[in-house]
Amino acid sequence: MQRQVALIKQSLFDQGYLDEQFMELEELQDDANPNFVEEVATLYFKDSARLINNIDQALERGSFDFNRLDSYMHQFKGSSTSIGASKVKTECTMFREYCRAGNAEGCLRTFKQLKKEHATLRKKLEQYFQASKR
Amino acid sequence: MTVEQDFEAVDQFPVGMRVLAVDDDQTCLRILETLLHRCQYHVTTTDSAQTALELLRENKNKFDLVISDVDMPDMDGFKLLELVGLEMDLPVIMLSAHSDPKYVMKGVKHGACDYLLKPVRIEELKNIWQHVVRKSKFKKMKSIVTNSESDQNGVKANRKRKDQYEEVEGEDEEERGNENDDPTAQKKPRVLWTRELHNKFLAAVDHLGVEKAQPKKILELMNVDKLTRENVASHLQKFRSALKKITNEANQQANMAAIDSHIMQMSSLNALGGFHHQQQIPQFQGGVATMRHYPLGRLMFPHVSSSLPRNHNDGGYILQGMPIPPLDDLHNNNNNKAFPSFSSQQSSLMVAPNNQLVLQQSSYPSLNPGLSPHFEINKRLEDWPNALLPANTPQSDVISNMNTTNQTSFCRNMDFGSSNAAQADFSDPSQMRQGTVNNLSLFMGQQKVENGSMPSDAGSLDDIVNSMMPKVQSQTEFFEGDLGFGWHNSSLRTCI
Numbered sequence: 001m002q003r004q005v006a007l008i009k010q011s012l013f014d015q016g017y018l019d020e021q022f023m024e025l026e027e028l029q030d031d032a033n034p035n036f037v038e039e040v041a042t043l044y045f046k047d048s049a050r051l052i053n054n055i056d057q058a059l060e061r062g063s064f065d066f067n068r069l070d071s072y073m074h075q076f077k078g079s080s081t082s083i084g085a086s087k088v089k090t091e092c093t094m095f096r097e098y099c100r101a102g103n104a105e106g107c108l109r110t111f112k113q114l115k116k117e118h119a120t121l122r123k124k125l126e127q128y129f130q131a132s133k134r
Numbered sequence: 135m136t137v138e139q140d141f142e143a144v145d146q147f148p149v150g151m152r153v154l155a156v157d158d159d160q161t162c163l164r165i166l167e168t169l170l171h172r173c174q175y176h177v178t179t180t181d182s183a184q185t186a187l188e189l190l191r192e193n194k195n196k197f198d199l200v201i202s203d204v205d206m207p208d209m210d211g212f213k214l215l216e217l218v219g220l221e222m223d224l225p226v227i228m229l230s231a232h233s234d235p236k237y238v239m240k241g242v243k244h245g246a247c248d249y250l251l252k253p254v255r256i257e258e259l260k261n262i263w264q265h266v267v268r269k270s271k272f273k274k275m276k277s278i279v280t281n282s283e284s285d286q287n288g289v290k291a292n293r294k295r296k297d298q299y300e301e302v303e304g305e306d307e308e309e310r311g312n313e314n315d316d317p318t319a320q321k322k323p324r325v326l327w328t329r330e331l332h333n334k335f336l337a338a339v340d341h342l343g344v345e346k347a348q349p350k351k352i353l354e355l356m357n358v359d360k361l362t363r364e365n366v367a368s369h370l371q372k373f374r375s376a377l378k379k380i381t382n383e384a385n386q387q388a389n390m391a392a393i394d395s396h397i398m399q400m401s402s403l404n405a406l407g408g409f410h411h412q413q414q415i416p417q418f419q420g421g422v423a424t425m426r427h428y429p430l431g432r433l434m435f436p437h438v439s440s441s442l443p444r445n446h447n448d449g450g451y452i453l454q455g456m457p458i459p460p461l462d463d464l465h466n467n468n469n470n471k472a473f474p475s476f477s478s479q480q481s482s483l484m485v486a487p488n489n490q491l492v493l494q495q496s497s498y499p500s501l502n503p504g505l506s507p508h509f510e511i512n513k514r515l516e517d518w519p520n521a522l523l524p525a526n527t528p529q530s531d532v533i534s535n536m537n538t539t540n541q542t543s544f545c546r547n548m549d550f551g552s553s554n555a556a557q558a559d560f561s562d563p564s565q566m567r568q569g570t571v572n573n574l575s576l577f578m579g580q581q582k583v584e585n586g587s588m589p590s591d592a593g594s595l596d597d598i599v600n601s602m603m604p605k606v607q608s609q610t611e612f613f614e615g616d617l618g619f620g621w622h623n624s625s626l627r628t629c630i
Contacts, residue, residue, distance in 0.1 A: 021253050028168045028256075036168060044161040074205065078231040079161040082253045 005131040012128065017121050022084030038129045044083045045122055051076045052115060059108060069107065070099040087117040148263030149174040152196065156186040156214070157203035157229065162252060166201065166229070169256050175263075183209035187217060194222040194354075198266045201250075204230035204237065212244045219245040220334060223273075223357030225265035229254060272359050280362035325365040334358060335369060344377065 012018045022037075029036040055072050058065065077092035091114035098106035153175045157163040163179050170177045178197070180186050183206050190197065200218055204211035215226045225247040230237060233251050241249040247265040250258055327335070338355035339347045349367035356366070 024253075024255070025165065028165075028172055032171070033168060040161060040164050043164055047160050071205075074231065075159060078205075078252055079159050081231060082159075082162045082165050084253075 005128065008124070008128045008131055012121075012124055016086050017117075017124060019084045019086040021081065025084065038132075040083060041125050041129070044079055044085070047079055048076060048088075048118060052118065055111060059111060064104045064107070066099045066102055066107075070096055073099065085118075085121055088114060088121060091117055148266075150176050151263050151266060152176045152198045153178070153262075154186060154189060154197045154200045155179045155202075156183055156200065156206070156211075157181060158206045158208075159203065162203070162229075166254060169254060169259050170201075172256060173260050175259075182206075183211070183214045186214065190218060190222050190224070194224065197224060199262060200224055200226045201229055201262070202226060204228055204232060204241070212240055215241070215244045215246055220337065220357050221355055223269070223354070223359075225269045227262055227265065276360040276362060279360065280364055325361065325369070327369060331356075331358060331361075335366070335373070339370070339373070344374070 025037050073096050080088045095110040155166050158181045167177050167179050202211050227248045228241040228246045229250050231252040238249045334356040338352040349363045353363050353366045
């Protein structure tokens with residue numbers, strides 16, 4: 001099991017889903033906080049699901065309030081960075097670029113990609129945590 | 135951290151330092167909390183700025199340091215930063231994912247001790263305790279400096295002054311701060327009650343209630359470095375006294391003496407960073423103590439070159455000593471003009487020896503656009519006490535002359551506004567309306583000039599003047615209202 005856990009983690013890093021920040025979080029995990037990383041990840045996914053929802057709605061409305069979208073994305077980026085969600089972070093940055101350029105189509109495209117990355121990461125992390133617990 | 139650990143940690147600073155962490159992002163907050171725990175600090179978290187403020191207000195001694203995110207839904211982080219600085223005088227560190235220098239600059243300007251970028255690293259958090267030490271060290275220095283002075287005006291709010299006056303942060307401030315910090319300085323640094331400072335004072339007094347305000351509490355609320363209780367106490371005294379004057383009947387001869395000394399003080403006041411009075415016009419920049427027969431000329435002497443009290447930009451109350459114009463000049467001005475109802479901001483304050491204070495209004499720029507009337511008034515009140523600091527003996531002579539002659543009605547037009555670019559709009563139309571003003575007190579308030587050159591505080595002066603005007607309007611309401619005499623705006627023109 002340990003080995004599997006290690007493998008999963010390694011692949012997450014290798015594939016760029018996670019970066020050093022995640023490692024920092026792991027270092028914070030200790031006896032006083034045995035499930036720290038998982039707790040943080042849970043918080044993150046809960047929060048980000050809400051944000052994604054907000055952005056989805058905003059985009060569906062078709063009004064493209066770039067300022068607001070940018071502001072949502074800023075939040076998203078902040079928490080993604082904190083957890084070390086590397087690919088998600090990249091998509092966030094790109095999305096904000098499109099916002100600044102007023103490129104609606106770019107935003108839509110990027111956002112789709114972002115959601116995908118987000119979902120993948122979530123799954124992988126779930127796997128990871130499951131494996132760690134065993 | 136267990137409770138036991140906390141108790142033990144209390145004396146082992148920075149271990150056990152009590153931090154309040156504010157961030158609406160749950161993920162970040164959780165991480166921050168853990169990081170801070172890892173540094174062995176005692177952590178309290180909240181995701182709402184409002185809650186944070188409540189916690190702090192409940193007991194400001196409960197925390198040593200505040201770390202706050204910048205983007206929060208219920209309140210801008212910078213606003214929180216300001217409030218904490220104003221009310222509690224705690225070091226605040228800003229956190230943000232924005233690395234844009236302009237945010238950092240904003241943080242600095244609002245008083246942040248530090249600005250950290252997310253994701254925060256533990257190494258950075260391990261050093262944040264330095265801000266607590268630094269701040270308490272400054273407080274100690276401040277008390278040393280002020281204790282060594284007998285004068286109230288020891289502490290100079292250089293920092294404030296700087297900000298307002300030059301908008302140059304950093305070195306200059308520090309230099310000045312250093313000057314003031316020298317405990318061995320023989321000269322007592324005068325506290326320059328800049329607009330900002332006065333506003334803070336007013337805010338604090340408002341909060342506590344004028345009657346109940348205590349210097350100590352005010353000081354705490356104001357949370358200004360290097361300001362001492364004594365400074366506040368003296369300022370409060372002046373403030374109250376000004377208030378009383380305003381609300382009382384203008385005919386109080388007894389004030390003259392006080393006014394005299396004030397005037398004297400005023401004359402020695404220095405313009406912050408160079409008050410630039412535009413012209414020789416008698417512009418009463420600073421707040422002038424209400425003086426009934428105060429020879430306005432003295433204060434708002436047209437020939438006074440440096441009389442303009444603080445420059446608007448200065449944000450300080452500076453009443454330059456104004457040379458006293460020959461009384462004759464003043465006399466010539468007959469101020470039997472009806473005062474137009476002027477907004478407080480524009481008023482030419484004219485003091486007639488025959489106890490007529492004619493205030494002429496000119497359009498003044500709004501005194502303190504940002505200030506609430508209370509502030510305005512308070513400010514003015516505050517101003518002139520400071521303005522009055524320098525007392526020139528000659529003034530008393532003049533005053534007495536004024537008092538006795540009663541012949542000269544001199545109109546003093548303080549063209550605050552005119553000379554200054556921006557004049558506050560005094561919106562106190564009813565204030566000065568005097569055909570003949572009896573026992574008008576010339577109210578001189580010190581004000582920071584709104585605009586660069588003109589003492590925008592003229593408005594307050596106007597207010598004061600207005601209020602001093604023979605009960606044209608109820609003093610109190612005047613007082614209540616926008617006291618903003620357009621000091622700067624008031625065009626006090628000597629009517630000669």
